[in-house]
Amino acid sequence: MATFGALGEFKSPADLYAACERVRDAGYTRWDAHSPFPVHGLDGAMGMRRSRLPWIILVFALGGAATGFALQTWVHKVAYPLIISGKPYFAWPAYIPITFELGVLGGSVAAVLGMLGLNQLPRHHHPLFEAARFARFSDDAFFISIESADPRFDASATPRLLSGVGATHVELVEDGS
Amino acid sequence: MPPIDQNDRYDPVAGRPTLILGGHDFHAITDIVARPLEGKTPFAWWLVFLPSLALLGLLGVAVSWLFWEGIGVWGLNVPVGWAWDITNFVFWVGIGHAGTLISAILFLFRQKWRTSINRSAEAMTIFAVMCALIFPGIHVGRVWVAYFMFPIPNQMGMWPNFRSPLLWDVFAVSIYGTVSALFWYVGLIPDLATMRDRAKTTLRQRVYGFFALGWRGSNRHWQHYEVAYLTLAGLATPLVLSVHSIVSMDFAVSQIPGWHTTIFPPYFVAGAIFSGFAMVITLMVICRSAFGLKDIITLRHFDYMAKIILVTGTMVGYAYGMEFFIAWYSGNPYEMFTFINRATGPYAWAYWTMISCNVISPQVFWFKKARTSIPILFVMSIFVNIGMWFERFVIIVTSLHRDFLPSSWSYFRPTVWDVSCLLGSFGLFFTMFCLFVRFLPMVATAEVKTVLPQADPHAHPPPERTPLGELLTNPGGH
Numbered sequence: 001m002a003t004f005g006a007l008g009e010f011k012s013p014a015d016l017y018a019a020c021e022r023v024r025d026a027g028y029t030r031w032d033a034h035s036p037f038p039v040h041g042l043d044g045a046m047g048m049r050r051s052r053l054p055w056i057i058l059v060f061a062l063g064g065a066a067t068g069f070a071l072q073t074w075v076h077k078v079a080y081p082l083i084i085s086g087k088p089y090f091a092w093p094a095y096i097p098i099t100f101e102l103g104v105l106g107g108s109v110a111a112v113l114g115m116l117g118l119n120q121l122p123r124h125h126h127p128l129f130e131a132a133r134f135a136r137f138s139d140d141a142f143f144i145s146i147e148s149a150d151p152r153f154d155a156s157a158t159p160r161l162l163s164g165v166g167a168t169h170v171e172l173v174e175d176g177s
Numbered sequence: 178m179p180p181i182d183q184n185d186r187y188d189p190v191a192g193r194p195t196l197i198l199g200g201h202d203f204h205a206i207t208d209i210v211a212r213p214l215e216g217k218t219p220f221a222w223w224l225v226f227l228p229s230l231a232l233l234g235l236l237g238v239a240v241s242w243l244f245w246e247g248i249g250v251w252g253l254n255v256p257v258g259w260a261w262d263i264t265n266f267v268f269w270v271g272i273g274h275a276g277t278l279i280s281a282i283l284f285l286f287r288q289k290w291r292t293s294i295n296r297s298a299e300a301m302t303i304f305a306v307m308c309a310l311i312f313p314g315i316h317v318g319r320v321w322v323a324y325f326m327f328p329i330p331n332q333m334g335m336w337p338n339f340r341s342p343l344l345w346d347v348f349a350v351s352i353y354g355t356v357s358a359l360f361w362y363v364g365l366i367p368d369l370a371t372m373r374d375r376a377k378t379t380l381r382q383r384v385y386g387f388f389a390l391g392w393r394g395s396n397r398h399w400q401h402y403e404v405a406y407l408t409l410a411g412l413a414t415p416l417v418l419s420v421h422s423i424v425s426m427d428f429a430v431s432q433i434p435g436w437h438t439t440i441f442p443p444y445f446v447a448g449a450i451f452s453g454f455a456m457v458i459t460l461m462v463i464c465r466s467a468f469g470l471k472d473i474i475t476l477r478h479f480d481y482m483a484k485i486i487l488v489t490g491t492m493v494g495y496a497y498g499m500e501f502f503i504a505w506y507s508g509n510p511y512e513m514f515t516f517i518n519r520a521t522g523p524y525a526w527a528y529w530t531m532i533s534c535n536v537i538s539p540q541v542f543w544f545k546k547a548r549t550s551i552p553i554l555f556v557m558s559i560f561v562n563i564g565m566w567f568e569r570f571v572i573i574v575t576s577l578h579r580d581f582l583p584s585s586w587s588y589f590r591p592t593v594w595d596v597s598c599l600l601g602s603f604g605l606f607f608t609m610f611c612l613f614v615r616f617l618p619m620v621a622t623a624e625v626k627t628v629l630p631q632a633d634p635h636a637h638p639p640p641e642r643t644p645l646g647e648l649l650t651n652p653g654g655h
Contacts, residue, residue: 017634020396033396036203037367037623038403039634042396051404061412071328072339080336087340094340097423101348104416108356108409112363115405119398122390129393137394138371140203 004127004175005031005147006158007134008167013039016142019165020045023144026161030150034134034143056114057107064106068099127175134173145173196290196628199472203626206473210368210620211375213468221467222615229607236601239594240315248318250594256580257589262316263427264569265599268452269309269606270350270424271445271565273357274417275453276302280360281413284406290481292624293473296368297464298457299361300619304609305456306354308602313346315598342426349423356416360409363402366392367623421449428572434515435576438503444496448565451489451535454482455561460610462555464619473620476549483548486561490539493568497536511581519575523588527571534564 010016013035020033024047033042072095076082081089116122128134128145137143144167146158159170201209213219243250253260276298283291317323326347328337337344369389376382392398422442429441458479465474504516519528538560541547548554574589613619626632 013632013634034394035396035399036207036371036394037626037632038399039396039632040627041634043400045634046396048397048400051401053401053404054408057405057408075328075336075339080334082338084338084340091340097342097345097419098339098348100419101345101352101416104356104412105352107412108359111405111408111412112359115363115401116390118401119395121392121398124386124391126391126393134393135374138367138374138392139207143394 002175003148003155004173005145005150005153006155006162007128007131007171007173008144008159008162008165009133009169010142010144010166011168013142015166016144017042017045019144019162019167022165023146023161026152028146028150028152030153031144031146034128034137034145036138036140036142039142051118053111053114053118057110060110060114061103061107065099065103067106068102069095072098127173130176131171131173133169133171148175194477195630196293196475196477197473197625198475201472201629202631203629206625206629207371207375207622209469209473210618210622210625211372213614214372214616214618215375215377218615219467222611225607226611229604229611232600232604233608234604235597236311236604239597239601240311242594243315243598244320248316250592251598252590252592252595254587254589256585256587257574257577259316259573259577260589261570261591261595261599262312264566264573265602266309266312266316267424267445267569267573268566269305269312269602270353271421271449271452271569272456272562273302273305273309273353273453274421274446274449275457276300276305277353277357277360277413277417278450278453279457280364281410281417284410285414288481289628290478292621292628293470293475293478294457294461294482294620295624296361296364296617296621297460297613297619298453299357299364300610300613300617301453301456301460302357303354303361304606304613305453306350306357307609308606310350310354311602311605312598313350342423342430345423346427349420353416353420356409356413360406360413363406363409364621364624365617366390366402367394368618368621370394371622372618418446421445428576433576434509434511435519435572438500440496440499440503444493447489447492447496448535448568451486451493452562452565454486454489455558455565458482458486458554458558459562462551462558464614468614468619470620473625479551479554480545480548483542483554483557486557487539487542490535490542490561494532494536497532515576515579518579519571522575522579524571524575524578527567528575531564531567531571534560535568538564 008019010019016033016035017039020042023031024045033039033046035042069092073090073092076089076091083089087094133141134143144162146153146162148155152158155172159172162170197206199205248262251260251262276295279291279298280295280302284295314320314323317326325335326337326344337347366389369385370392373382373385373389376385422445425441425445428436429438431437461474461478465471501516501520504512507513519525538557541553541557547557578589579586
């Protein structure tokens with residue numbers, strides 16, 4: 001069985017933060033931090049770029065709004081032109097509420113599905129779940145995992161780096177698949 | 178991690194008293210929240226659940242009878258074509274608004290105290306919207322053609338009228354329900370992972386695990402997650418304000434004196450938040466003592482919520498006054514008659530119930546003693562909800578029962594089926610809420626942990642550093 005990577009455990013957000021800065025500075029790229037809650041500023045400590053998600057949301061929100069406006073215009077101008085309470089067929093101010101609502105719907109659905117897509121979730125099986133201690137990430141433990149696919153990964157030096165930056169427990173995780 | 182040793186009342190980072198009392202560490206927070214889901218079902222839970230389920234059954238009977246017989250089973254008559262049905266609809270939609278205010282608007286304003294109550298308030302929103310959506314669905318009479326409300330291509334080539342506020346309402350409320358459910362679920366994902374990882378049985382592990390989507394707390398995931406959460410909050414904020422504005426336009430766009438007024442959108446939104454916070458207080462007073470959450474949902478949270486009730490209650494009181502002023506200032510005799518009739522006519526009892534509950538009683542919240550007294554909070558929260566139900570009843574029924582033509586004047590009396598539908602909707606709400614507190618973490622643990630002082634990565638001085646060069650003596654493959 002191949003090695004998935006090294007997993008180091010830290011005891012506090014402060015330790016995790018300090019360790020992330022140093023793993024980043026050591027030049028690793030395929031690695032990750034795991035915490036029960038988002039640790040403030042950790043994105044910078046890991047040297048991550050900004051999320052692309054806002055652009056996806058913007059496109060779908062505008063798309064939803066445009067669809068809403070086009071649907072209403074088409075229905076009242078083309079498909080079913082009826083004068084009701086004296087309003088013109090193209091009564092655009094009256095189309096605004098539904099245009100807005102559909103924009104919100106498009107943006108919200110894109111936010112959720114886009115987040116899951118960028119995160120490649122759902123993924124119910126992952127090598128890290130094989131490590132017994134890892135289950136505590138969702139309670140009170142903090143971890144750094146460095147993948148063996150990282151060009152700088154070394155089965156003896158990488159775990160040593162993790163202990164050196166403050167990990168209280170370090171192990172190699174097998175890739176069970 | 179050891180509990181933080183400072184005095185709990187002082188947060189060394191923010192320089193303020195801590196929001197969560199008891200000096201708990203991360204693990205203790207997980208335990209407090211997860212324990213009620215893992216133990217045996219408490220007897221008291223059945224005492225609430227079974228009556229709620231019985232009322233839900235009553236709703237089933239009432240709605241079936243309504244479908245069989247038609248809306249004549251309600252006490253509606255010719256000028257009063259809308260009464261308890263739409264009152265219940267507006268009442269329940271309004272209740273929902275506090276949940277979104279807490280989860281979205283307070284999030285944008287960085288009000289960290291929201292983390293203790295946002296999960297249950299959002300659940301309240303979703304269940305309230307479910308209750309609300311029943312009423313416009315069943316009040317149409319011929320429910321089998323309720324699909325006419327949606328733009329579904331059909332063989333008749335017929336489309337809904339998008340220029341009507343009633344159709345805006347269909348879109349606003351259903352999208353509001355959808356977005357609230359999405360927001361709630363996104364918030365739940367990390368906590369479902371916690372429940373999965375604590376599970377003692379395979380069934381629990383599978384079910385929580387399925388919905389946790391394989392969440393592994395990765396910071397690369399948290400990044401997109403936080404963006405998604407922030408954007409949902411940003412989208413839900415104008416959405417929630419639009420929803421009750423549109424609900425108010427169901428009335429304001431008509432030409433009935435008492436409905437046709439431009440103050441309705443802000444007045445309805447303030448009233449919605451007012452009633453919703455009252456419902457949050459009712460539920461939280463019960464939950465915090467029933468499930469041992471007193472360190473998480475503290476008197477300080479109630480203090481803040483009571484202040485919001487005082488503010489929004491006073492805004493609603495201002496709107497009541499302003500309606501009278503505008504009726505007089507308009508010089509329109511029909512408008513003036515409607516308002517004088519509202520306060521002194523056959524429904525004066527309902528009007529003054531509304532004024533006492535909504536405007537007079539919340540004034541006790543000027544006093545901190547009242548804002549931090551659980552019995553007073555509980556009683557006031559019930560008063561506010563009674564008052565807000567009556568507000569919608571007063572607006573709808575008093576404006577309708579005096580038609581332009583005096584020969585059609587009438588008086589609305591509810592029938593047993595009106596009462597059954599209202600009680601039944603409470604049955605649905607409390608049944609859902611009971612299931613929620615039994616099976617899902619009712620506090621957003623991942624969010625509560627972020628407001629503990631030790632969650633700040635700069636809370637403690639950084640550890641002693643070994644120079645990086647020494648650690649990289651064997652830099653591997655290069």
